[in-house]
Structure formats: structure tokens, C-alpha cells
Amino acid sequence: MNFGETIKKIRKDKNFTQKELSEGILTRSHLSQIETNNYYPSYDKFFLLLNRLNIVFEEFLFVQNDQKMLFNQHIRSQISEAANMDDTEKLKNLAVTAKDLYEKTENITYYHYMLICKALISYSISHTVNDDMIQFVTPIKDYLFGMDNWYLYELKLFNNIIYALTVDEALLFARTSLRRLANFQYFLEFQHIEQNIYTNLSTLCLEHKNFQAAKDFAEIAIEKAKKYMLVYEKVCSEVNHAIARIKLGENGNAYEVIEKNMLILEYLEFDSLHGHFSEFLKKFEISIEA
Template sequence: MFLGPTIKQIRTSKGINQSILADGIMSRSNLSRFEGGKYYPGYDKLILLLDKLELSLEELLFLHNDYAQPVKRTLHLSLVEAANRYEFDKVRAFSYECRSLYRATQTEAYYHLYLLGQGYLIRYQREDEIRHLSEIAGEIKPYLLGVDKWYLYEFKLLNNFLFTLNSSDAIFFGLRAANEFDKYHDFAESRTIQQHLMKNISTICMKEHNYEQSLFFLKKALPLADKTNLLYDKIETLVYYEVTLLCLKHKESSAELMSYLNILRQLEFMDSYEALQQVCRRHLPDVVH
């Protein structure tokens, strides 16, 4: 993959000459060769160039691919969108496409996407080639157990497949994720992933009335929700947190819980408001009517 010509396009569009961009990183002649596709610098030098251009590696690849997302990401987004719209024929088609790509490339991520598509079909009672979620969990668990050190891919994978796991497995892998996250403490891109994963595992615990364990994961999720500055995520997490505290009798007043629900209603997040109302009624029938 020759990224040099794309670097040149970005550099010239920003009005930066070669000498300025190369200064302190490499010689101007090497930058010229890089931009001409005749030389490839080390990764460390590429990152320094991107830093000067105020560009992330992900954005560079996006621009290099003519504003197209990588195939795996595009397929993942397409799968999720089709499932959210209940377009099960599309889910099935995307799942098969991922399976074909896996067979052609032996890239495990494509196989995981195939499993995800099959999982969505089972979840919505449209079983296809795989009939039970436990079969999918049986494929994902060995993969997660077999990776010595988790990276963002493994965190995303766990979050994507939580719905296939039983609560014990979700807690087991959630505890490992909580420990593995420590090395990503200062990596901003991981915070949203961490926050969603911790919150989602807490809801699994809550469904089992395992409120102590739910509280553990919510305490991990809350500070991350603050750091991501995503208002909806923060409010939703706070609702679950308040429900858990009330269920554990750690507090008596439901005033804060009701205020968070009212914020969702005022912001017109009505689907989420109604879904969280149902959660409250299920766990706190004497508090929320």
C-alpha cells in the first residue's frame, strides 16, 4: 500500500512544502521519494508526518481508499443496520458474503462477521445455518480465551457477541476485559468501547438480579461516560446505576432516577425513555408505575 501520493495530496492541500513537513523527521529527498512511491519510511516516521499534518492513521487510510471504509467495517455496519431495520434477507446475504470472504482469505474477522449475522438471525427467530446462540458462543469463547493479550478488536468482539453468552460467561469475560483495559487508560479511542462494554455487561447482570455485580461494572462505565462527553450514554448509564443502587437498598430516594428519565424525555429520546421505563418497572415495581 503506497500511502506517499496521498500524503502529498494532503500536504499540498494544506499549503505545506516538503522541507517543512520533512523537518526533524526525514530528509526532504526521502519525503519526495516517499510521495513518489519509491520509498517507504518506518512506521514511527509515518506517525510523525501524520502528527504534523494533524491527521490520524485511520483518516489517512480512509482518504487513501477514496473515502471508502475498509471492507470489514463496511460489512459490519451493513449487518448492524440491516438487523436494526429487521431486513433479515439482507442480514442473511451479508452473512453469506462474509463467509465467502473468510473462505477466500482465511481472515478470521470475516468468519466472526458471518457468525454475527447468524446470531442476529437467531436472535430475531429467523434461524438459518446455525440454529442456537450457544453454538455461536462456542466459537467465540475459544477465540477470546486463546488470545494472550486483548486489543481493541477483542473488546469490540466481546461487546458484539454479548447477546450470545450466558450471564456467567459474560461476567467472566467482562472481568478480564476490565483488567485488560488498564493498558488503554490513556487511549481516547477505546473509551467509548470500554464504556459500552461495561454498561452492557451490567445490564446482563441486572437481568439476572445480580445487582452487586451490575454495580461493579457500572462503576467502571460511569467515569468513562464522563470522559466520552456523550450525553445520552452518560444518562443511560446513570439510569442503570440508580436502579441498581435502589435495588441494593443503597439509597432510598428515587428522585435522581426520575430526573434522569425526564431528561431523556425532554431530549425526545422516546424509544430509550420507554425502554428504560420498562427496566425500571421490572426491577422497581413499587417505585416506577
């Protein structure tokens, strides 16, 4: 579907007349020419049309692409799903797919996705930050640190590589990224990115045995997960928080919190994820009742 056809389809689907859609934005004749691909509006006019139609640009592209998700968005979604489920085999397949796409298109996005997959696979094997992981994410780190400013894509990339940075690097760029992220607070993705940054910072601090910082970041992560009703993220954050409390000697109900969340994963039949957290607990010499 071409540009003009997409505008026309959305307009008709939403029962707008040409007069209703164009009024105050451009002339009705110009809109008619747009819909027949004989005229292209300026960017400001185009986004005013989208705003009146109550759709976002990504949704417009989705319709224009015959209601198929753009492939780079599709593969990004699959990587996130595989990472959340600790599905190593799927990550291996996605790494091969991303590598092939990068070689065909030279689109750096696919190169970054390939590296993220390989880093996640490396972590799944040892359940600890290792030299291979750091090697895989170094090109992404160089890409990010060479930017004068970050947009949503860069903020997502940073979120994906936090665990492979030093604590000083992560804290330095987390402050910058969270300030920058505030500009995108009205985007749907804002909630996940913000919460994940705090969860990943807590995980990083656990890896480096900075348990007080891990506890502090996990507390914020739990608060954000509750605020945005992010169930999976709440489980991860609560486990991190409980581990930090145990290692700080502030046990309280920490063991019960871990047991509860492990039971949730077991009840939901998230077997691979349950196994991942079991290994994570072993690393910190924490055992709970089966």
C-alpha cells in the first residue's frame, strides 16, 4: 500500500470525510491529491493529519505495510521475549538471522541485535558477566558513547548492555539516560525502559557485590513495576531486592519473598526462567525450600 492509499484507508476506516480531515490543516483539494499520490504534504502537515486521525507514526507504517510489523521491530520483540524466557536456542537462531540481515542490508540495527543475542547467550551459559559478554557489547558501547545525544533506540541499547558495563560506567550513563528518557515519558515504551534500567542496575550491582546499591536500585525498580503494573519485572526486582537484603544481613522476610516469586514462576510454567533464577540464587549461595 502506498502513502496516499494509507491516508485514505485510515480516513475511511474512521469515517472522516475529506473536509473533516483537512479542515484547518490544508485544503480539501490538497488532501484529495495526497490520496491519489499527486501531492506530498510537509512533515508538519503530515503529523497534524495523523494527530487528527488519532494514530501514531508507527501505527501508520504498520497499516502502510499491510498490517505487518516491520521486520526490525519483529526481531527486536522476539529477542526481548527470548531473553525474558531465558530461551538460549531461540537466541542462537535470532543471532544467525540478525547476522544474515546485517550482511544483506548493512543496517547497523541488525548488527547490534546480533551482538545482544550473543552476549545474552554467553550470560546464559555461565550466569555471570564474563569476558565474552564484554567483548560482544563493546562495539555497542563504543557506538553509544560516540553519540552526542540519545533517542529511544539508543536508550534501549543502553538498557540491553548495562549488565556488561563497569559499575562506574553504568552509573555515569544511567544518570544521563534517565534525564534524557524523561523527554519520552508520554511514549508507551517509556514505562518498560525506565523500570528495566533500575532492575538492570540492581543486577549489575549484585554481580559486583555492591549489595547496598543493588538494594537501593531494586527498591526503585519495584516501585516502578507496581506503578506500571509490570508483573514479570516486579518478580525480577523483588528477587534482586531480597538477595541484596540477605547479603547485607537484613534477612527479614527476604527468603519468603524469593520463595513466593519462584512459586509464581513455577505456577506460570516458566520453566527456563525458573531455572535461570535458581542458578542466580546458587551464585549467591542462597537456598530455599523446594
